[in-house]
Amino acid sequence: MTLEQQPLEVPVYVVVPPRVLLLDVAGPIEVLRRANLEQDALRFTVTYVGPLPDMGSSIGLGVSAIGPLPASLPDGSLLVLPGSADAPLGRQGASREEDAVEEGQIVAWLRRTVRPGIRFISICSGALLAGRAGLLDGYDCTTHYDCLSELAEAAPAARILENRLYVEDGERLTSAGITAGIDLMLHVVAEMAGHACALAVARYLVVYLRRAGADPQLSPWLEGRNHIHPSVHRAQDAVAADPVRDWSVSTLADAAATSPRNLSRLFNEHAGMSVTEYVNRMRVAVARELLTGSRLDIEAVAERAGFASPRQLRRAWGRFHSLPPSRMRQGEAKAAG
Incomplete structure (x- = not known):
């Protein structure tokens, strides 16, 4: 492969919050992994970052080897913020007070790091941290139906849309979460790598592509x-x-x-x-x-x-x-x- 034929690298940063919902991470990132195998034009390179190197998850498994929150992000990055579980399976370790400190660190980092040229993607209740950071002010957005009232409190200046699988408004992309995170990432892949690639990934995952709820x-x-x-x-x-x-x-x-x-x-x-x-x-x-x-x-x-x-x-x-x-x-x- 010549220099001219090298694939364009798309840096993807996944922020791992306390009590992370593993499906919010595994589903969308599996879409990107498979997209790398279905075409040669783009390569999604994934880095996991967070306030701690080890974090508990929604199903009781520990998540480790998490990198520190970087001082800055390169232009053209995709920043993915998954949701958290209120009641993790077999919860052990940190208290809710300690979790709140780490969530505050993520909010502060989002506030000073996200800028034009960074495409922000929230999955499920990840929108709550984005809302607290002011990232959704003045934007159309959505979240899991259980979190709509919390998002309204966290981001009163956001335009919250109910009954949507996902919403795209400029560089802000938000989803209803859980499996809707897969729908949103398939949408991103279709935009960046083409419909054929997204369709092939959807077939591999044995899901079918859906449109955003706003589409008639x-x-x-x-x-x-x-x-x-x-x-x-x-x-x-x-x-x-x-x-x-x-x-x-x-x-x-x-x-x-x-x-x-x-x-x-x-x-x-x-x-x-x-x-x-x-x-x-x-x-x-x-x-x-x-x-x-x-x-x-x-x-x-x-x-x-x-x-x-x-x-x-x-x-x-x-x-x-x-x-x-x-x-x-x-x-x-x-x-x-």
Whole structure:
């Protein structure tokens, strides 16, 4: 691998609080570990830091080899703050008063360390420490439903949204916690490493990707993925990685290591749609991104999205959107203005 081909390193710092919820750490970081294996463009490098080198956990296991809270964080870092358990299993060791001292050290460190260029991610009740540090003031955010009132007290200037899996507002990302931390990190991986990588990680973890609660409709990138059939996932991964390719049922069947007839049957059974419909959904999603994110004319959009002509794009578009492409672009422009 040449110097130009070296992967971009993304430093990830995981703050380990007292009584840390292990699933809040293991779930999201397992997403990053697997993402490192699914693509070569990015490498997530993880460092665990905290006020003490050893800490108790929610399930009674001790967590050790924790590094000290660093004086500063490099630009482009992801800072992950997991939650804590109120009643750990087989609790031993530090008292709540001692835990409060360590939590105060984390809050003070967050207040002086987090700055623009650092992407902050809280899992579950980790939002409470972030709120106490003032990191959520003026931001949309969420937390576990049991902690909503506590967060309102800790961060009265935050805009707290209930009934959300996760919320992204600028460089502040917060989640409802526990398994929702996996959803949030899959979202981060999709943004940074691409949809195909996130989908492959989700399949490996035997979970399916969900959207944030604020989104009114399921994303076309995620629709039809709530299954665990490997052949269908292989075909869907191939389309997600290169939607504009000329994907015939036969070509996709080769990628899925099955016959065209069997692939058609499997798609209808497990994805709830035909192979052609799935490919068109992906291409329409690409076309929408081009329409709202560029000034390309409709002919160029159709070509770059894999359609043979603007007429073919409009025909496929009309199956999924009530407004035509031109009206969609006008609506997005007005909303942005």
